[in-house]
Amino acid sequence: MFNEKYETLVYKLFMQNKNPLSPHLQIYKWQISSLLSITHRIVGVINFFAITLICLWTLTLLLGQNNYQTIQIFLNTIFGKFAVISLCWTFSFHILNEIRHLIWDAGYGFDLKISKITGIIALVGSFVLTILFYFIGRNFF
Amino acid sequence: MHVSTKKWLFTKISSLILIPLMFWFLMSFVSIYDKEFFEIIGFFSNQPSKILFSVFLVVAFFFSALTISEIFEDYLHDDRIKNVANKALYLFAILIPLLTILGIYTI
Numbered sequence: 001m002f003n004e005k006y007e008t009l010v011y012k013l014f015m016q017n018k019n020p021l022s023p024h025l026q027i028y029k030w031q032i033s034s035l036l037s038i039t040h041r042i043v044g045v046i047n048f049f050a051i052t053l054i055c056l057w058t059l060t061l062l063l064g065q066n067n068y069q070t071i072q073i074f075l076n077t078i079f080g081k082f083a084v085i086s087l088c089w090t091f092s093f094h095i096l097n098e099i100r101h102l103i104w105d106a107g108y109g110f111d112l113k114i115s116k117i118t119g120i121i122a123l124v125g126s127f128v129l130t131i132l133f134y135f136i137g138r139n140f141f
Numbered sequence: 142m143h144v145s146t147k148k149w150l151f152t153k154i155s156s157l158i159l160i161p162l163m164f165w166f167l168m169s170f171v172s173i174y175d176k177e178f179f180e181i182i183g184f185f186s187n188q189p190s191k192i193l194f195s196v197f198l199v200v201a202f203f204f205s206a207l208t209i210s211e212i213f214e215d216y217l218h219d220d221r222i223k224n225v226a227n228k229a230l231y232l233f234a235i236l237i238p239l240l241t242i243l244g245i246y247t248i
Contacts, residue, residue, distance in 0.1 A: 041212060048205040054170070055198065055241040058185065062244050065178040076175050084174055091167050098156050105153060137171025 032119040040097045043090045050087050085134060092129035096122040148207060155204040162197040185245045194245065198238040206234035 028034060060071055074080045100118050103109045109118055142150075173184050184190050210227050217223040 044205070044208055045212070047201075048209060051198070051201050051205070052237055055237050058194075058241050059244045061178070061182060061185065061248060068178050072175070072178065080175070084171060088167060088171065091163050095160055095163055098160065102153065102156065133167050134171055137168045139172070 032116050032123070036097060036119050036122060039093070040101075043094050043097075046090050047094055050090065085130065088130040088133045089126060092133060093122070093126035096125050096129065152204065152207045155200050155207070159197075159200050159204050162193065162200060165193055166197050182248055186248045191245060195238075195242045198241055202234040202238045206230055 057071065060068055075084070100109070100122050103118070109115060169184070169190065173181055185194065209230055213223050213226050213230070217226060
């Protein structure tokens, strides 16, 4: 009798999708693995919007030189340069963390210590790669 | 092959193709973003920039659509909303690169 009622209750909760959730991000202590995992997702979404903006930037070229001037002025301001450097970082981070994921997919780097080291390399490396991208692109070398 | 396995394989293959294209695009973009109108037009109307940029856009939107649909899978619990969100995402990921590629081929 009890089992039947309990099963009905569980079924009703399941159908209403009100079953309890497991502890989420705010419950766990932050670690390099969780930090990089959520940052990878956020940066992926930012890159999606960034590439869309780049498409719009390309399409504004079709509007002619006069209409393009406003965008050119913005890109030459400090905010424009900041946006470009930020894009360098989001791309750099995504490249390095994606390489880390591909190494995992190949079956390597699962050891906890190695995973932490590769995580730190991806994070620190993203800043180094940002500087390299910017300086190589601007012909500083 | 299971549909999820296919999706995973496509994500991994596209990410492998995307990495060198991201390197190329970022260095090219940094070198031209603040240049004069005609210099940027010159960049997009010459090869190999034209073809590389087109491939970059197709692969980047393909990869993004696959990975963002995974985010929808994790955070959207209503099947109808998830379905609409996925369809809107796929439509966006086809239209935007298509329009841009058509745009640069008319420059």
